Amino acid sequence: MIEHLLNGFATALTFTNLLYCFFGVTMGTIIGVLPGIGPVAGTAMLIPFTFGMNPTTAIIMLAGIYYGAMYGGSTTSILVNLPGESSSVMTCLDGYQMGQHGRAGAALGISAIGSFIAGTLSVLGLMLRAPPLAALAIRFGPPEYFSLMALGMTLVISLVGDSLVKGLIAGAFGIFLGTIGMDPTTGIERFSYGIPTLLDGLSFVSVSVGLFALSEVFEMAEYSTKAPVYVDKISNLLPNREDWKRSIMPILRGSAIGFFASCMPGSGATVASMLAYATEKKISKHPEKFGTGIIEGVAAPESANNAATGGAMIPLLVLGVPGSATAAIMMGALLVHGMRPGPLLLEKHPDFFWAIIASMYIGNVMLLILNLPFVGVWARMLKIPHAILIPLILSISSVGVFTVNNNLIEVWIMLLFGVIGYFMKKFGFPPAPVILALILTPLMENALQQSLQMSHQDISIFFTRPISLALMCLAGVSLLSPLLRYLWTKVRSSS
Amino acid sequence: MKKGLIVSCVMLIALSVYGIIESSRLERTMQMGIGIEFLPLAMSLAIGGLSIAFLVGILRGRVEIKDTPVFQPDGRIRILVVFLLLVGYVFLIEVFGYVLSTFLYLAATIIFLRRERIVSAVLMSVGLTFLLFAIFRLWLKSPLPTGLLGI
Incomplete structure (x- = not known):
């Protein structure tokens, strides 16, 4: 393992990879700082930038955007009570109050240091857990893969959003979209109506930029065009001894919660930060002080959302099942670059896997440097008026999608999905299952066909192999969980 | 918000009908176990069924709907x-x-x-x-x- 890691560092420390790692974490920080643009939208928007790169450099940059956004998200939460992305919502509760009491510097400082510790620990966890899990998953056949992907989808559907029915509709819509194009087995066209752009299926870049980036910008245009007002003097960034004493355990607990929670598909950084905050409040001797501006309330959720990035890489890289929308977009980028995530990735491309791990260590150090002395620079980004940001992001998205295949039809598809994504948000339909299903459907359909061929069309193959059966049972439980929760609450309230 | 949700359900039902018609027009092949129409047809039926159930829930007042306007006035x-x-x-x-x-x-x-x-x-x-x-x-x-x- 040490040898692989050293080789990974040798790859990650080349000039090009260092440059793109730095570009990725810087863009991630900017995306995290700017309210309205989250890591999903940012990653989707910047995918076209990676097409001229080799797969390792591309994923180093995209991963940098992902974990960089987690660092940046806390800045707006603390300074203007506006979360840069959903996983920073919990940071607002105590972070903003600390800022109001003149302790914005300490809150930003502990957030950056906690994020660094958690980010580094989660990469360590990823490094230790991925190889044994890959060794286990390598024994999976098509039925196990089908069941695993079904489980991944049902978990995302049941955990994302506020309604299971809406999640199921979004998932079914995504699977339907995933069937557009030429069937890989028979070569017969489905729903492409002779349009050459649709023969290879809907471009996931157009769909993801539309669903996430455009819809967020449309929402930004609807709600406000004014930049928020904030305290611009930020001092005393380094925490004092008392701050350290009170924060170190919340940081470690938040790191563990964030890492383990995000290993499960569906529960990403947002759930992790909420769990970490709730845990700290529960075990605290003074739970009533949470929400009034205490440092534990910043340290725990910020550590958890950063640890979640390392954890989310496990299902993505080792099992080939993305657990969140950002991970799904990264999986799409990997597939575009000719890399198939899954247990064979470690065996066939160990140089790629370990270079990503090494780059995450390096990226975390870069982020600590970027976020402590330069926090004032990021805070000033809040002054950029939305009137400039909105057309700039829309222009980058349109030109970026065009440059993927030099095809304007893909830009029109992006526009269409921008409108669909905007209305999905308005009416509470989660967009994450759509993109996850769009990416997984061709793989799932292939695994389904192979499984049925193995069993001579007998569907019981999914229920007679122990691992497949266990995964199918878990998928069933995850779909039934809202009903079970409802029944449990009813039983408790009646008793 | 309620009107908007009803319109969304109607559009989803229309999508489902389109999916069912178009899927059933696809060439039926059974070379590799299931035909190419299986997945789109199954998903169209799922979208239709779920949307109808959701629409019924809205009309019967069983779905919790936020009492906010769909768009910001300005x-x-x-x-x-x-x-x-x-x-x-x-x-x-x-x-x-x-x-x-x-x-x-x-x-x-x-x-x-x-x-x-x-x-x-x-x-x-x-x-x-x-x-x-x-x-x-x-x-x-x-x-x-x-x-x-x-x-």
Whole structure:
């Protein structure tokens, strides 16, 4: 393992990879700082930038955007009570109050240091857990893969959003979209109506930029065009001894919660930060002080959302099942670059896997440097008026999608999905299952066909192999969980 | 919000009907176990069934609906104009090419959203257009639409 890691560092420390790692974490920080643009939208928007790169450099940059956004998200939460992305919502509760009491510097400082510790620990966890899990998953056949992907989808559907029915509709819509194009087995066209752009299926870049980036910008245009007002003097960034004493355990607990929670598909950084905050409040001797501006309330959720990035890489890289929308977009980028995530990735491309791990260590150090002395620079980004940001992001998205295949039809598809994504948000339909299903459907359909061929069309193959059966049972439980929760609450309230 | 949700359900039911009709027209093949129509047909049925169930829930008052307007009162026009300007940009980019259409689009949108400082908006649009040109054309070496002016 040490040898692989050293080789990974040798790859990650080349000039090009260092440059793109730095570009990725810087863009991630900017995306995290700017309210309205989250890591999903940012990653989707910047995918076209990676097409001229080799797969390792591309994923180093995209991963940098992902974990960089987690660092940046806390800045707006603390300074203007506006979360840069959903996983920073919990940071607002105590972070903003600390800022109001003149302790914005300490809150930003502990957030950056906690994020660094958690980010580094989660990469360590990823490094230790991925190889044994890959060794286990390598024994999976098509039925196990089908069941695993079904489980991944049902978990995302049941955990994302506020309604299971809406999640199921979004998932079914995504699977339907995933069937557009030429069937890989028979070569017969489905729903492409002779349009050459649709023969290879809907471009996931157009769909993801539309669903996430455009819809967020449309929402930004609807709600406000004014930049928020904030305290611009930020001092005393380094925490004092008392701050350290009170924060170190919340940081470690938040790191563990964030890492383990995000290993499960569906529960990403947002759930992790909420769990970490709730845990700290529960075990605290003074739970009533949470929400009034205490440092534990910043340290725990910020550590958890950063640890979640390392954890989310496990299902993505080792099992080939993305657990969140950002991970799904990264999986799409990997597939575009000719890399198939899954247990064979470690065996066939160990140089790629370990270079990503090494780059995450390096990226975390870069982020600590970027976020402590330069926090004032990021805070000033809040002054950029939305009137400039909105057309700039829309222009980058349109030109970026065009440059993927030099095809304007893909830009029109992006526009269409921008409108669909905007209305999905308005009416509470989660967009994450759509993109996850769009990416997984061709793989799932292939695994389904192979499984049925193995069993001579007998569907019981999914229920007679122990691992497949266990995964199918878990998928069933995850779909039934809202009903079970409802029944449990009813039983408790009646008793 | 309730009206909007009802309209969404009706549109989803229409999508489901379209999916069912189009899937059943697909060539039936059983070369590899299941036919190519299986998945789209199953999903169309799922979308239709779930949407009907959801619609019934809304009409019977069993679905919790937020009592908020779908659009911000002053945001409706803003989002419509921003969207139409973007549609215009995608149309123009093929005719005028990247540089001119991006400049026109940025200037028009900034002026519309700021409603003042026309000169600074124009200057900013020029700067941003060339910044984006430098990123895509010079750094990433991506071919950009050229149009009538050849740039």
